[in-house]
Amino acid sequence: MSLIDSLPRVRGLRLPRADALVQWLVPLCIILVWQLACVTGFVPVRVLPAPSDVALAGWKLLLSGELARNIWVSFWRAGIGFVIGGGIGFAFGLVNGLSQLSNRLTDTTLQMVRNIPHLALIPLVILWFGIDEEAKLFLVALGVFFPIYLNTLHGIRTVDPQLIEMGRIYGMSNSELFRRVIFPGALPSIFVGLRFALGIMWLTLIVAETIAASSGLGYMAMQAREFMQIDVVVLSILIYALLGKLADSASRVLERLTLSWHPAFQKS
Amino acid sequence: MQQALRSGVLDAEPVDRVEPRVEQARLAREREVAASRGLPLTIRGLRKSFGGNEVLRGIDLHIPAGQFVAVVGQSGCGKSTLLRLIAGLETIDAGTISFGAETRAEDVRVMFQEPRLLPWARVLSNVEVGLGRDRAAPDAQRRAEQALAEVGLDDKRGQWPATLSGGQKQRVALARALVSHPRVLAFDEPLGALDALTRISMQRLLERVWHDQAFTAILVTHDVAEAVALADRVLVIAEGRVAHDIQVDIARPRRRGSAELAALEGSILRELLQSADDATEL
Numbered sequence: 001m002s003l004i005d006s007l008p009r010v011r012g013l014r015l016p017r018a019d020a021l022v023q024w025l026v027p028l029c030i031i032l033v034w035q036l037a038c039v040t041g042f043v044p045v046r047v048l049p050a051p052s053d054v055a056l057a058g059w060k061l062l063l064s065g066e067l068a069r070n071i072w073v074s075f076w077r078a079g080i081g082f083v084i085g086g087g088i089g090f091a092f093g094l095v096n097g098l099s100q101l102s103n104r105l106t107d108t109t110l111q112m113v114r115n116i117p118h119l120a121l122i123p124l125v126i127l128w129f130g131i132d133e134e135a136k137l138f139l140v141a142l143g144v145f146f147p148i149y150l151n152t153l154h155g156i157r158t159v160d161p162q163l164i165e166m167g168r169i170y171g172m173s174n175s176e177l178f179r180r181v182i183f184p185g186a187l188p189s190i191f192v193g194l195r196f197a198l199g200i201m202w203l204t205l206i207v208a209e210t211i212a213a214s215s216g217l218g219y220m221a222m223q224a225r226e227f228m229q230i231d232v233v234v235l236s237i238l239i240y241a242l243l244g245k246l247a248d249s250a251s252r253v254l255e256r257l258t259l260s261w262h263p264a265f266q267k268s
Numbered sequence: 269m270q271q272a273l274r275s276g277v278l279d280a281e282p283v284d285r286v287e288p289r290v291e292q293a294r295l296a297r298e299r300e301v302a303a304s305r306g307l308p309l310t311i312r313g314l315r316k317s318f319g320g321n322e323v324l325r326g327i328d329l330h331i332p333a334g335q336f337v338a339v340v341g342q343s344g345c346g347k348s349t350l351l352r353l354i355a356g357l358e359t360i361d362a363g364t365i366s367f368g369a370e371t372r373a374e375d376v377r378v379m380f381q382e383p384r385l386l387p388w389a390r391v392l393s394n395v396e397v398g399l400g401r402d403r404a405a406p407d408a409q410r411r412a413e414q415a416l417a418e419v420g421l422d423d424k425r426g427q428w429p430a431t432l433s434g435g436q437k438q439r440v441a442l443a444r445a446l447v448s449h450p451r452v453l454a455f456d457e458p459l460g461a462l463d464a465l466t467r468i469s470m471q472r473l474l475e476r477v478w479h480d481q482a483f484t485a486i487l488v489t490h491d492v493a494e495a496v497a498l499a500d501r502v503l504v505i506a507e508g509r510v511a512h513d514i515q516v517d518i519a520r521p522r523r524r525g526s527a528e529l530a531a532l533e534g535s536i537l538r539e540l541l542q543s544a545d546d547a548t549e550l
Contacts, residue, residue, distance in 0.1 A: 166384040168446075169357065171373045171400040180397075184388040261388040263430045 049231040054238065057231035066220070071239065074205060074216040076135065080142025082201050089145040089197075090190075093152025097186070098178075103153075110149065118142045119207055131212040136205065143204035143242075144197035151193025155186030186261065191255045198247040206240060306334035306484035307367040307375065307451040309354065314363035316349055323349045325508035327363070329426050331501075336478055336485040338495035340425040340536065341505035342544055348456055350505065351378070351488045355454045360455035366454065372399040374448035381457040383437035392416065392425040405407070415447035416440070418477060435466035439473065446477060453478075455487040459494065468524065471498055492540070496532045497522055504536065506543035512536075 016138070031051050035044045040049030061067035092110065096103040118139060129135035159182050167181045209218025217236045224232035261264050287371060314327040323346040331337050341347045352358045354365060355378040367376075377398070385394045395412040396403055402411075416422050419439040429437055438458060457475070459467045475498055478485050489495055495502045496516055504512035514536060518528050 162380070162382060162384050163386065166380075167397075169355070169378060170397050172397075179387070181386065187388075210496070255344070259388075261390075261428045261430065 001259075002022060024247050036195075041155055046147065046153070046230070049234060053231045054235050057229070058235050061220075061232065061235070070215060070217050070220045071243075074218070075243070076207065077136045077209075077216065078140060078201050081137045081205070082144050082197065084137065085144040086148045086194075088141070089148035089193075090152050093149045094156065097153045097156025098182075107153075110146075114146045114150075115205055118204065122208065122211060126212050128242030131214060136208045136216075137210055139208045140204045143200040147196035147200060148190075148193045151189045151196070152186065155193075157187025158189065159185035187258060194254075195248060195251050198251060199244065202240060202244050202247070305451060305482050307369055307371065308333040308359045309423060309484060309486075310366050310368065311354075311363075312364045314350070314353065314365065315361045316346075316353060316358065317361055318349075323508055324353070327505075327508075327510060329503070329510060331484060331486070333368070333505075334482050334484055336475075336487070336498060338487045338489060338499035338502045339505060340489060340492055340495050340502060340540065341511075342540065343490065345505045346508045347488045347505045351454050351456050351486060354452070354486060371451070372400075374396055374402070375451045376454070377445040377452070378446065378454045378456065379445045379458045380436075381460045383429070383434075383441040385437055385440055385444075386480065387429050389429075390425070391421065391427050391429065391432070394429065394440055395425075395443045395447050398447040400448055402448065412443075412447055415443040418441045419473060430431035433466075434468075435462055435470060438462065438470060442473070442477070446481065447482065450483055452484045452486070455485065455489075457489055458487075460490070467494070474498060477521075492533050492536050493529070496529050496536065497524060502536060504539055504543065506540075506546075512539050513542050 033050070034043075035051045038045065038048065038053075049057075058067065092106065096107055121139065121142070125135045125138055129138065163181050163185065164177065167177045172180060205216075206218050209216040210222050213219040217239060221233050221236035224230075224236070256265055271354070309329070309331040311327050311329040313414050314324055314329075315322065316324040327350060332483060339347045339350060351356065353375065355361055355376060357378070385391075386397065389397070392412050395415050396408055398415070399405070399411065399480075400406055402408060405411075413422065413425065416425055419442050421436060421439055421443065424432065424440075429440065432440065442458075458474070459470050462470060471494060474485075474487075487495070487498060492502075496518075499516055502512075502514045504514070514532075516532060518532070522529060
């Protein structure tokens with residue numbers, strides 16, 4: 001029985017319109033300067049196509065359906081890989097945070113594996129899986145595992161022991177203690193891990209798709225390079241930037257929804 | 269029941285009028301204590317050590333039901349350990365603590381120096397935590413609202429704890445401790461982190477809820493003035509034992525800064541300093 005639902009909604013959720021626009025001012029200016037530089041011939045079109053050309057290339061690809069298909073493939077890979085790797089990382093973080101035994105058993109191993117750059121496994125992964133979907137999913141999952149694992153573990157470990165003692169005094173069962181004290185206390189740290197993981201997710205996917213794929217945004221860029229379609233190369237880079245921003249915004253919204261109690265989210 | 273308790277005291281008044289004021293107050297208190305819903309507390313040969321260091325070296329103590337006892341002593345004398353043992357937060361090495369009746373977990377509550385509120389739960393939810401096993405009961409919310417009203421914060425029920433002042437947070441913590449109507453309430457320096465003015469108003473609040481709810485109160489404090497202002501009895505703990513057991517027979521409501529209180533405070537402070545000197549000589 002939670003009271004939270006019946007109480008007035010938090011102010012922090014409403015995004016002021018002016019603020020939302022201000023953040024796009026700088027990207028907009030960059031595009032304007034870029035367009036000007038191309039139109040005046042300051043930057044040769046062979047080096048960098050004008051934004052308008054990039055937009056045109058995007059429009060063409062959109063009409064052919066190729067763009068949507070590639071974005072969807074990349075999005076799907078990122079999502080599934082993230083859910084698998086993040087899920088396992090979260091589970092390990094929870095278990096190792098709550099159980100000394102499990103932590104002693106697995107933490108050293110995980111810390112060793114963590115220090116291997118996961119992209120260094122690409123040759124091995126290609127040998128294992130070829131250029132099939134598994135290869136990309138494996139790499140993305142491995143990449144997002146560690147930030148989620150480490151931050152979940154850290155979050156649970158740093159929950160105020162005085163609050164845990166309080167929960168025990170007031171007769172909370174283990175599950176109640178977890179639900180009402182430990183998990184909410186670890187949440188800010190879990191979100192830090194989530195945002196790190198989202199960044200790593202895109203990075204891993206781009207690299208993996210560029211090296212070993214037959215579809216997806218990275219593949220689209222590599223293929224365009226073969227045919228000297230520099231506008232498509234630039235287009236895929238811009239799309240990566242947008243998707244990265246989208247993922248970050250999504251995690252921020254989630255953060256605002258769940259951490260509305262936090263003093264940092266109570267202003268504005 | 270509280271109604272009956274109060275009218276009992278009123279009925280007794282004409283008879284007491286002949287007696288001196290102090291004596292009258294003491295008798296009234298004793299009658300109140302007898303009718304109290306608080307639990308008596310008996311401690312026998314209580315010992316506790318931490319890693320070879322014996323903190324409590326045999327405490328023997330009887331606290332009648334409904335009495336307000338203050339425990340003072342130098343830091344490290346074991347007063348907080350005593351309170352944690354009474355509250356069941358530590359295991360007993362030797363000796364016994366008995367409450368004279370079967371107790372539920374909800375009968376004994378503790379309030380700490382830190383409010384220990386859940387920052388992610390609104391004020392009312394935080395108070396509901398105090399209901400213990402009754403949290404799921406249909407009247408949980410009403411009881412939490414009542415407890416919150418008792419500490420004068422009914423208008424803050426929908427707030428996050430982060431928006432409250434230090435004194436308000438401590439009042440929410442008090443409401444959380446009171447909501448299960450405990451029969452023993454242990455305070456571990458509950459006002460230690462508050463500023464002087466907030467402290468005084470909190471002391472009045474503590475005295476009022478203790479009077480209204482008639483629980484047995486055990487207050488650990490380093491502030492002797494606070495101890496004599498609130499308590500029926502002051503225990504001085506030194507070297508893990510009860511060094512002095514002082515009755516405070518001053519009528520309530522007590523006036524802060526009165527000569528009587530100041531004199532008693534002075535004599536207790538002298539005893540504290542004396543035991544401190546003894547400790548350094550050893």
